[in-house]
Amino acid sequence: MSAKQPIICLQDIEKTFLLGDLTIEVLKGVSLDIGAGEFVALRGVSGSGKSTLMHILGLLDRPTGGRYLLQGEDVAALPDDRLSALRNRLFGFIFQTFHLIPYLSALDNVMLPGLYGATPARQLRRRAQELLSQVGLADRLHFRPGQLSGGQQQRVAMARALLNDPQVLLADEPTGQLDSATSTEIIALLKTIHSQGRTVILVTHDAATAESAEREVLLHDGLVQNR
Amino acid sequence: MTAWSRIAETLRVAWRCAGMARHALWAAKTRSLFVVAGVALGIASLTIIVAAVDGADRKANEMVALFGPDAALVLGGNIQTRAVGQRTLTLSYEDAAALRRSLPGAYLVVPMRSKSNVQVRYGGRVTQVPLVVGTTAGYARAWDWPLSEGRDLSEQDLTHSARVGLIGDTIAQELFGQQSPIGRTVLMDRFPVQIVGRLSYRGVTGGGGPVDDRIIMPITTLTKRFHLDRKYFRALRIKFHHPEYMSEHVANLRSLLRHLHGLRPEQEDDFTILTADEILQFLSTFKGGLVLFLGVTALVAMLVGGFVLANLFYLGVDERRAEIGLKMALGAPRWAILVQILLEAVGLTLIGAIFGMFLGIAMGQLLARLGVLEILFSWKVFGFALFASLAIGLIFGLKPARRAASMAPIDALKGS
Numbered sequence A: 001m002s003a004k005q006p007i008i009c010l011q012d013i014e015k016t017f018l019l020g021d022l023t024i025e026v027l028k029g030v031s032l033d034i035g036a037g038e039f040v041a042l043r044g045v046s047g048s049g050k051s052t053l054m055h056i057l058g059l060l061d062r063p064t065g066g067r068y069l070l071q072g073e074d075v076a077a078l079p080d081d082r083l084s085a086l087r088n089r090l091f092g093f094i095f096q097t098f099h100l101i102p103y104l105s106a107l108d109n110v111m112l113p114g115l116y117g118a119t120p121a122r123q124l125r126r127r128a129q130e131l132l133s134q135v136g137l138a139d140r141l142h143f144r145p146g147q148l149s150g151g152q153q154q155r156v157a158m159a160r161a162l163l164n165d166p167q168v169l170l171a172d173e174p175t176g177q178l179d180s181a182t183s184t185e186i187i188a189l190l191k192t193i194h195s196q197g198r199t200v201i202l203v204t205h206d207a208a209t210a211e212s213a214e215r216e217v218l219l220h221d222g223l224v225q226n227r
Numbered sequence B: 001m002t003a004w005s006r007i008a009e010t011l012r013v014a015w016r017c018a019g020m021a022r023h024a025l026w027a028a029k030t031r032s033l034f035v036v037a038g039v040a041l042g043i044a045s046l047t048i049i050v051a052a053v054d055g056a057d058r059k060a061n062e063m064v065a066l067f068g069p070d071a072a073l074v075l076g077g078n079i080q081t082r083a084v085g086q087r088t089l090t091l092s093y094e095d096a097a098a099l100r101r102s103l104p105g106a107y108l109v110v111p112m113r114s115k116s117n118v119q120v121r122y123g124g125r126v127t128q129v130p131l132v133v134g135t136t137a138g139y140a141r142a143w144d145w146p147l148s149e150g151r152d153l154s155e156q157d158l159t160h161s162a163r164v165g166l167i168g169d170t171i172a173q174e175l176f177g178q179q180s181p182i183g184r185t186v187l188m189d190r191f192p193v194q195i196v197g198r199l200s201y202r203g204v205t206g207g208g209g210p211v212d213d214r215i216i217m218p219i220t221t222l223t224k225r226f227h228l229d230r231k232y233f234r235a236l237r238i239k240f241h242h243p244e245y246m247s248e249h250v251a252n253l254r255s256l257l258r259h260l261h262g263l264r265p266e267q268e269d270d271f272t273i274l275t276a277d278e279i280l281q282f283l284s285t286f287k288g289g290l291v292l293f294l295g296v297t298a299l300v301a302m303l304v305g306g307f308v309l310a311n312l313f314y315l316g317v318d319e320r321r322a323e324i325g326l327k328m329a330l331g332a333p334r335w336a337i338l339v340q341i342l343l344e345a346v347g348l349t350l351i352g353a354i355f356g357m358f359l360g361i362a363m364g365q366l367l368a369r370l371g372v373l374e375i376l377f378s379w380k381v382f383g384f385a386l387f388a389s390l391a392i393g394l395i396f397g398l399k400p401a402r403r404a405a406s407m408a409p410i411d412a413l414k415g416s
């Protein structure tokens, strides 16, 4: 059920890395439309370029070829500060490795994306507390990442991704380092997030996990295989 | 968005960056401590240098005030080219009389002799007086040194070689305590002298040592009782009207003295003329040396602190790639990263400045107490220290901060 107006439109996206005189072609022409409000699983074996594609989607990296239209706008033309602002307001990231700041409490970690915006600190704090309760960490607000389990850290990362109320959530193997029970909880949370009207893009190598999405995109040998 | 609200938002983000900087510094305590210590040493030296220069200035002003801007002091002998065996007793009473008669602008000519380390006794109390000065009438006036009690030496005291004296405040305290010394007789080396006046407390040290522990007597009495040379004296104090013509006064004085001493043009002066100007010149040379020595020390110490900061921050930025990449991924604009790292640097140098100031003040007090330096602390010290630490933080923090801000978010995030 692709929407009429895609929020994300990739046309022949290429990504080539240069290692000395070695060129590594990771993405060889990926074309993909993602509509607002979709829940898409991006599946592929390890090394197929899923993270690379997600970084391009999330404006963390620029493609070496092709066009990326975000809400109809070519991102290649956007200046750095505009990209920062879009990352800040439009996207929420959940990374493969959690990427929490070790010396900050769970609460401060969750508040981090809000600090670069205009929301007053008190409001940010309230929202961060709310989100942490929603992911079941109301009693862990002042714990450091090192004092939390892997699943708890991933839920802190999810709360952080939602702080600025993003339209698009990008989750890179959010269950990759977790046991199956915890994984199920995380997937359930993603479904809730989707049901709130957000676009969710879930990166996974696991077919079963990909099942939970509405639509599956298979990445193989640098190209999208299905649809 | 209006310009105002944009500025307000930028300031808010900058303020939040300061909070993040604080957290990051606290998380890297050891590194922070090194930077603080390095900067503190530099600022301590700077604190001492500023205080010492101010101290030297105050000292100079005190000495000039003590000496008098309208006065000259003539010493026998030439202190610049003092040849071995050259006479220092070159000023005679005839010279003094001639100067009184014919030196234009001079209204007071007071010859002086001195005798050091004389034992003075009153009742059961004994004290050693470092300096007994023999002079003519008007000592208090010649040195702008008012009496707190009694009277100055008079012409009669001089002609009769009267056994009278003026007493310095410190000795008066030592010998008489709270009682008035006026009219009492002390024994100076078993020779009785009646105290007729008490010099007010000056408290400052002029050149050699304290000035309040001296006794002043008629020069005639001193010469007789201590069997000193009757024709010559050691120094001559002259006061002039119109101090704005001091250089002309000094020129007149010099040519008159050369004439009286029968010096031929190729001969050097056999006397030395000191004025407030010369004292100032001497002191400013001294101050220049002080500034140079301490300035080099402070500069080196601050540069060392700065390089410690630059290197540790450079390494730190590398170590913190992942954190910086994450912040960029979460939407931090490059300027916010730059501001955070700069604030970390400036924060540490400011803390270093505070510690450095305390350290400098403590060391300065110690040096002052040991008598090595004259020290004067003022707000200027704080100003200099704050400015210097700010400059170190900004200058040496800029390179690491720019490095952090220029990272590509994805490379930083991957930690490559």
Ligand SMILES: Nc1ncnc2c1ncn2[C@@H]1O[C@H](COP(=O)(O)OP(=O)(O)OP(=O)(O)O)[C@@H](O)[C@H]1O
Binding pocket: A017, A018, A019, A024, A026, A044, A045, A046, A047, A048, A049, A050, A051, A052, A053, A096, A205
């Ligand atoms: N900076 C880089 N320089 C060179 N090669 C890179 C770089 N980043 C990624 N690659 C290569 O791109 C390929 C895809 O990497 P990517 O991280 O996107 O895989 P992935 O599908 O996310 O794998 P996984 O499931 O293991 O996370 C890999 O072969 C990797 O070696």
Ligand SMILES: [Mg+2]
Binding pocket: A050, A051, A052, A096, A172, A173
């Ligand atoms: Mg990956």
